[in-house]
Amino acid sequence: MTITAIGSIPLIMTLGNSMLIPILPQMKSSLNISQMQVSLTITVFSVVAAFFIPILGYLSDRFSRKIIIIPALILYGLGGLLAGFAAWKFSNPFLWILIGRTLQGIGAAGSMPIAMALTGDLFKGGEQSRVLGIVEASNGLGKVLSPILGSLLGLLIWYSVFFAFPAIVLVSVILTWIFIKEKRNRQAPPPFGKYVRGLLSVFKYEGRWLFTVYLAGSICLFTLFGILFYLSDVLEKTYKIDGVVKGLILAIPLLVMVTTSYITGSKIGKNMLLMKRLIVLGLTLMTISYGLLVLVEKLFPFLLVLVISSVGTGLVLPCINSLITGSVGKERRGFVTSLYSSVRFLGVAIGPPVFTRLLEWSRTGMFLSVAILTLIAGLLAITLIHVEKDPKGKKKESFRYNYV
Secondary structure (H helix, E strand, C coil): CHHHHHHHHHHHHHHHHHCCHHHHHHHHHHHCCCHHHHHHHHHHHHHHHHHHHHHHHHHHHHCCHHHHHHHHHHHHHHHHHHHHHHHHHCCCCHHHHHHHHHHHHHHHHCCHHHHHHHHHHHCCHHHHHHHHHHHHHHHHHHHHHHHHHHHHHHHHCCCHHHHHHHHHHHHHHHHHHHHCCCCCCCCCCCCHHHHHHHHHHHHHHHHHHHHHHHHHHHHHHHHHHHHHHHHHHHHHHCCCCCHHHHHHHHHHHHHHHHHHHHHHHHHHCCCHHHHHHHHHHHHHHHHHHHHHHCCCCCHHHHHHHHHHHHHHHHHHHHHHHHHHHCCCCHHHHHHHHHHHHHHHHHHHHHHHHHHHHHHHHCHHHHHHHHHHHHHHHHHHHHHHCCEEECCCCCEEECCCCCCC
8 A cells, every 4th residue: 555655646647647648729719828828737736836846855854754845745736626616717817827837847846756666675686676666657657547538537628637637636635645654763964054954965976877878868758748749739630639539649658658557566675777778778669659750740650659769768767766766865865856857847848849939940850850860869878887796796886875
C-alpha cells in the first residue's frame, strides 16, 4: 500500500495536463480564443510548476516529504475547482481558468518530484529502481487514462474535466496520509549555508552528466506533449475524430510508453552500464521515429511510427530517475530530484506552443527539428555519461553515489 500511495502522487500530477488535451478544441471554440491562447492552459500550469518545484523540493529536505505533498495535493484540487467554477459561471472565464491552472501548477510542484525523493528515502538498491519504475509507469498510466477520461468527461461538457480533479486528488491524499510512514528519527537539516555548499559540490563534480540527463528528460516530455497536442488537433480537423475514439487513439502511444517504463524499471536494478545503454538506445529510437514521421501522413502508419518513439521514451525515463535519485544523499535528494522535475515541466510547458509555431512554418521542418534535438541528446549521453571499471574489474558507473 505504501507503493500504491507513492504511485498515486505522480498519477494525479500527470492528469493535470494530459486530461485537458482532448477537450482543448472544445475550449477554444466555446471561449472563442486562439490556438496559442488555448495552449497557455498547458504552458501556465507547467511553467508555474517548474518555478515552484525547486522551492518545495528544498522545503521537503528541510522538513518532511508528507508535510509538502499533502497540502500541495489539496491546492491542486482547489485550483481545479476554481477553473471549473469560472468556466461554468463567469461570462469571461479565461483569465480565471489560468489562475486556477496556476494554483494547480503550484500543487503539482509538490507531487511527483517529491514522490521520487520519498522513494529514494524509503527503498534501497534494486528495490529502489523497481519502485522508481513503478512511479514512472504510474506517471505514464496517468497519460494513458487521461485522454480517455478527458474525452468521456468532455461528452458531458468540456469544463467538467476541471471538476474531476478534486475528486481524484482526495483518493491520493487519503492514501498518502494513511500509508506513507516517514522515519521518526529524521536528522536535523543542515544550516542553509552548508546545504547550499553541498548542492554546489554536487553540480561541480557531477554537473556534466546531470546536465545531460536533465536535458534528456526534458526533451522526452517536450516531444511527447508536443506530438500529442499536434495529434489531437489533426484527429479533429483532418479525420473528424473526437470523443472517446479520439481519447483511445491518443492513449495508444502512451500505453506503449508506460508498458516499456514498467518493464525497464523492473529490470535495470543498479546496473549503471545498462542504464546508459538504454538511455542512448531510447534517444536513438526517438530520433529514427521523428525522422520517419516526415514521410508519413496517413493515420495508421503515423501511429505505428510514433510508437517507436514511445518505446524510446519508456526506455529513457526510468533510467534517468534511478540515476538522479541515487546521485545524492537523503538530505539534498529533494532539491536535486525536484530540479530534474522542474526541467521536465519546462519541457511540457514549451511543447504545445513550440510545436504550434513549427507547424505554422513547416510540418517537415517540425519533425526534422525534433529529430535533430533527440540526436544531440543521444550524442551528449554517449559522451558525458561515463562508466568505468572499479579496481575489482566490475563495471560501475563513474559518478559518485551519495557524494553529499
